[in-house]
Amino acid sequence: MVLLYVFGAVALINCAYYILFSKFSFLKPSEKRTSEKYPVSLIVCAKNEAENLQNHIPLWQKQRYHNFEIILINDASVDETLEVMETFAANDPRIQIVNVKNNEAFWANKKYALTLGIKRAKNTRLIFTDADCYPASEDWLATMASNFSDKKQLVLGYGAYEKQPGFLNKIIRFETLMTALQYFSYAKSGNPYMGVGRNLAYTSNLYYENNGFMSHIKIPSGDDDLFVNEAATSENVAICVEPEAFTYSLPKKKKKKWLIQKKRHYSTAKLYKPKHRILLGAYFIFNFLFWLLAPIILFTDFWIFGFGIIFIRILFQYIIIGNAAKKLKEADLLPFIPFYELFLIFTQLSIFISNSSEKNSRWK
Structure with missing residues (x-):
């Protein structure tokens, strides 16, 4: 009976998180709106991205916006990245190039390169994406x-991955969906904690007020999530989830490369504010406990009650995550949500264990 009570409490906490996530999941779609009120600077930092830039610069140039510039940062590339940038800049005065060379103090540091790009921007409102997006x-x-205002200085967007065949693609998109569901929901509840650099915007005023990336300049990752964690408040953040404002990129095709990418991303979580570490850590722990105890409870005399608890918890999951998946154009993931979650939990556990014993100092 004690095990049943413990299992019920774990499932109840799981459902409490889903109620929190409903802040985003049940968010009513806003009216489609665009704005050309403010001039903006699009900032893209690229390291050995010649092919992606060749494909994506024309798409950035075609944006229907009357007043914007494109800041292309060549971060010490050894391929034709700089040459591609110069070719496009020669025919488009909106393109400005920042050519960054390695130095001993900031060797292979993306934040240093981004800092130089931000300083080069002539507009106060900055929009960021990656070269492969x-x-x-x-x-x-x-x-x-359109989400910028006198109060809203930071805009969180959605950076999606292309749909492709295969299990790994679905796991990558499910992890991206769950990450977005969390950071959008926390932001809507007045407690923003992160964003993704594939689709992020903030003002230079906010950047300088928070001393840029200086508090974590030596950390290889975190130019997006650590900055948001430090600078975001309940008053200055807006979210942008209109499908027209998504960005897309190609997901990794090899599990090993994806794991390396995730290890780098997850390494910054330990530097979040304590309240965010506690909330995010508890979410992972209670999800892990649920799947650990679920098969055990089904082999006890109280299996009927256990089955009922499992059913209710998974029903909550399907309703909340399902609505979010539809909103973020990931509805094809719905049939196997519990299975994806279970796989992701144990993948994250292995990454956390691995990260605790490794160090990395370069972003690429």
Whole structure:
């Protein structure tokens, strides 16, 4: 009986998190809006991204926005990245190039390169993406910019991955969906904690007020989530989840490469504010406990009650995550949500264990 009570408490906490996530999941779609009120600077940091830039610069140039510049940062590339940038800049005065060379103090440091790009920008409102990302529509910049106001200095967007065949693709997109569900929900509840650099916007005023990336300049990752964790408040953050404002990129095709990417991303979580570490850590722990105890409870005399608890918890999961998946155009993931979650939990556990014994100092 004690085990049943413990299992019920674990499932109840799981459901409490889903109620929190409903802040985003049941968010009513806003009216489609774009804005050309403010001039903006699109900032892209690229390291050995010649092919992606060749494909994506034309898409950024085609944005339906009357007043924007494109800041292309060549972060000490050894391929033709700089040459590609110069070719496009020669025919488009909106393109400005920042050519960064390695130095001993900031060797292979993306944040140093981004800092130089931000200083080069002539506009106060900055929109960021990665060289391997492309916008979902020609209204991406206008839709993201429409969320800026005198109060809203930071805009969280959604950086999706392309749908492709295979189990790994679904896991990558499910992990991306769950990460977005969490950071959008926390932001809507007045407790923002992160964003993704594939689709992020903030003002230079906010950047300088928080001393840029200085508090974590030596950490290889975190130019997006650590900055948001430090600078975001309940008053200055807006979220942008209109499909026209999504960005897309190609997911990793090899599990090993994806795990390396995730290890780098997860390594910054230990530097979040204590309240965020506690909330995110508890979410993982109670999800892990649920799946650990679920098969055990089904082999006890109270298996009927245990089955009922499992059913209710998974029903909550399908309703909340299902709505979010539809909102973020990931509805094809719905049939196997519990299975994806179980796989992801044990993958994350292995990454956390691995990260505790490794160090990395370069972003690529």
